[in-house]
Structure formats: C-alpha cells, structure tokens
Amino acid sequence: MPRKFLLITAPAKINLYLGVHPGCEEDGYHRVDTVMTAIDLADTVAISPSHELAVHTVPPADFPMESNTAYRAARAMGEAFEREASFTILIDKHIPIRAGLGGPSTDAAAVILGICQLWDIDPADPRIEEVARAIGADVPFFLYGPPAYLDGRGDTLRELFRPLTGTPVALVKPSADGSGVTAVAAYRAFDEDPAEPSPLEPLLTAMREHDETAIFEHVANNLGPAAVRVSPEVGEVLTWLREQPGVRVADVCGSGSMSFAVCETQMDAERIAIAALDEMGWWGQAAKMEKSGPYIAVG
Structure with a gap:
C-alpha cells in the first residue's frame, strides 16, 4: 500500500556550549565549537507526495515560501539525487523563531529525513550530510x-x-511575538567586541563521563554577550533566570533571543515558565532534554 504522508516530529535544541572563535576563516565564516542537545519542544512537519513543491506553515510565515529552509532542503535533495522534489509540506510551528532554538534548521532536517524515507534513501549516504550543511x-x-x-x-x-x-529546562524569551535577535546581528556585535571562547575540554570530558554536575558547571556561550548587546532585554531575562530558586545554570540559547535554565526539578521549570508569563510578561515554557532527534510516523 503506498504511503500517503509522513508526520515528523522536529525537536528544538539548546547549546550546552557555544564557542565562537574571533575572526573569520577564508570562507568568511567563524570557526565554531558547539555541544548541543535536543529538547521536547518541537515543530510537526507533514510531507506528502504532490504534483509540485509547496511549503505552508501554521501560523503563516512572514517571508516567501522559496526562502523557507524546508523548501530549500527539498529542492537540494532533488538536485543531489536527480529527482523531482514534488511534495506538499505543512509545518505546524511551535518553536519560536529568532530564538536560537534551531527551528528552521530542525524543519529542514525533518524534510531531508522524510524525503529519505519516501525515496528509500539511506540517511547515512554522504550526500545527505552535504545537503544538510548547505x-x-x-x-x-x-x-x-x-x-x-x-x-x-x-x-x-x-x-x-x-x-x-528528562533533564528539566525552563525557556524564557523577552517577547511572545516573532521579534528577536538574528544570528547576523549577533555575529556582527560579536565582531565589534570579540571574546575568546571558554575552555571546551572540561565539558567534553564531563559529557563522556555523563557527569551531570560537571556538565552544568561548564555550560558556556561566548556569543551570548553579543546577543545581550543587540537586545538588552535578553540580559534582563538571563539575570532574572539566574536568580530563580531551583536553577542549576542559565545561559542564552545560541545567538538568542531565548534563554534557558537547567532546573533541579520539572516543577521548578514549570514554576519559572509560569512566572515569566504571568509576572514578567515574557514568553515562557517548560521543557525536557530529549533522547532522540526527528521521529517519523507513516500515515
């Protein structure tokens, strides 16, 4: 029986470590070290074969369909495998944009993996990672x-x-709307006043040993201060999070404008998220660190 559609859970991420090295490489990009983990805040991506490529989002995006990373990923898959990428793609958006949670990237990855399944392509094919990196x-x-x-x-x-x-996390963003810090703005501010990254090896050692105490002692993001300079409200959120009871560590998510707090208990995470919403007027949500990436269900 032919597959009618795929439903793919596309999780967000947080950076336990982000180290941007000052100065650009020959390709014009910064050298970056990062340690990321998925969380259970997720978009849902539906893909079904169609007569042409079309991408729709709920709520609707404020930019052309052709600029959507999911559209670009489908087109790139078609070019890489010399096939016609004719799909209708619907993205139910739950991950805030311009937040540093990787929403556009996880949607693109979900589309890539969904097309792999629809076209019976091994996700380990080296062309897949080439498409993703592009x-x-x-x-x-x-x-x-x-x-x-x-x-x-x-x-x-x-x-x-x-x-x-299952590690509980509170996510807090200064505004519930689509405003926020773009990666371009954060990197521009970083270049104006660059900072060396924190030592990476202590966190890698802690991750290898699965030593949670040491892991959360070495959470770091040297792009965070640049995001705060672009949007001082991010700094207000981060200061507030670090003052909350039950917080083990707090930092900026990627280039912002979301900040995250690793919490002692899920109750702490939920209390902080509610306080952010009700008392501070910010966007807040409790989440958990996730054990897996995109999950595909066949419809």
Missing part, C-alpha cells in the same frame, strides 16, 4: 538523535554522547 550550520546536528559535539562552522559532527533524557 542549508545551515545547525541542520546536520538534527540528523542525529543524541547530544553531539560539532566543530568547523558548527556543522561537522565530531562526537556523540549519552542523552541527558
């Missing part, structure tokens, strides 16, 4: 499930780690 630096991470260390532009997988499944 779409965006975070996309390759979302092809895998566990926490991962990546370098290069933050797009070259170096090591996978045991998941931190």
